[in-house]
Amino acid sequence: MRRIVYEAFGEAEVIHLVRAPVPEPGPNEVRLQVVAAGLNPIDWKTRRGLGFVAQQIGDKLPWTPGFEVSGTVTAVGADVRDWKLGDRACGMVGFPLGAGGYAEQVVTAADRLCQVPENLDMIPVGGLPLAGLTAWQGLFEHGKLKSGDKILIHAGAGGVGHLAIQLAKTLDVHVIATASDENIDFLTGLGADEVIDYHNDDFVEECYGLDLVLDLVGGEVGRRSVHTLATGGTLVTVPTNTADAVIAAAEEQGLHAVNFTVRPDTEQLESMLELMEQGDLQVHVEAEYHLGDAAAAQRRLEEGHVRGKLVLVPGDS
Known part of the structure; x- marks a missing residue:
């Protein structure tokens, strides 16, 4: 599979697209085929070495950014009972130090994910969590x-x-x-x-x-x-x-x-998905980027004045 990494903090040029082994889920984890990964200011700030996440991961590089995704389940851990192959899911992944959403596949704790209703578009959902x-x-x-x-x-x-x-x-x-x-x-x-x-x-x-x-x-x-x-x-x-x-x-x-620092909360996320189903909440996506264009996407976000969200769409690369 392919994923984004950077091996040092710096400008967007430190971002690279690399080949990596497909990750295997642990006992209480699931693996998702990423449909969309939302970008957030914490992504570029961490890449520049700013903020609490950067302070913790400086000796753990290379690192793959991305804290919110939507995707379909491609593997489940041995102790996972609530998810099956093909399920549609979204959630905050690897927060705060793991991340990993800027990839074709990502492994995350099963209890961090919510079921995505069939009538919702997975691309804007990827920018929600x-x-x-x-x-x-x-x-x-x-x-x-x-x-x-x-x-x-x-x-x-x-x-x-x-x-x-x-x-x-x-x-x-x-x-x-x-x-x-x-x-x-x-x-x-x-x-x-x-x-x-x-x-x-x-x-x-x-x-x-x-x-x-x-x-x-x-x-x-x-x-x-x-x-x-x-x-x-x-x-x-x-x-x-x-x-x-x-x-x-x-x-x-x-x-x-x-x-405050945001925390994963599946009950709150489920409530927002219900609002999306009812038409009372929409995630406006200003632009979609291929996975290989992650550097350009982060530059755009860093410039500011984005209307709504930017998302990476690995499957369209």
């Missing part, structure tokens, strides 16, 4: 979102942001999102009640008394977002490299801010 769980946990676990709330979602057109808007609208909440002008119609189509063009308008002047801010940008944006919160409101900041500064800015104002 990590991004969707980040949105879900940010909104509902750490943000305690409830009906009647008024919330702000930064980077609303991105991979996590466009899913967060749709998930928030499953409750009776007022959703404000920041985006560039060309994405306003896209986000209103997903259910956003207001979209602030961050190039021309100051969200701090436009927003006040918010119950929740989902900060997917961090840095100065995260710190300034503190001033939009109501007393008792919560700011959930996702980027880890600026989280301490954002949390400190909130504490200086007597307000609450948190940072």
Whole structure:
């Protein structure tokens, strides 16, 4: 089979497509033929040697990135009872230190996977697990979102942001999102009640008394977002490299801010697949890339301003 590896941290040029033995599942694992592997910012940040994953894998290179996939089961471990050959599955794989999704086949723990309904397209589903769980946990676990709330979602057109808007609208909440002008119609189509063009308008002047801010940008944006919160409101900041500064800015104002690391959760993922079946959640795929074009895909994601998700499609290479 073929997979992507890099043997050193650096720019996208360190990424290579190589031949590798087909992996065999352990007793509690399954092997998937990958249909689609979603790209996430953690992929390129790790490749550049940034973040908590890079700190842990520096002496374990070469390494194959990719934490979210959809695929079909091609082998099951001896102790696996809930999966059979040909089943359609998706999930977070190898998180946080194993990864491996940028490949034609990947082995993962059986209990990290969910059945994919037959009527769902497997390509957008491949971009759901990590991004969707980040949105879900940010909104509902750490943000305690409830009906009647008024919330702000930064980077609303991105991979996590466009899913967060749709998930928030499953409750009776007022959703404000920041985006560039060309994405306003896209986000209103997903259910956003207001979209602030961050190039021309100051969200701090436009927003006040918010119950929740989902900060997917961090840095100065995260710190300034503190001033939009109501007393008792919560700011959930996702980027880890600026989280301490954002949390400190909130504490200086007597307000609450948190940072978190997404975790696999099959119940939450199953709930999102049900929403997709019902037509209440869609994963927008801006572009599909062949497995051999993984370097170009990561460059595109690193440039920013991706609408929705990018995915690798190994079978089309």
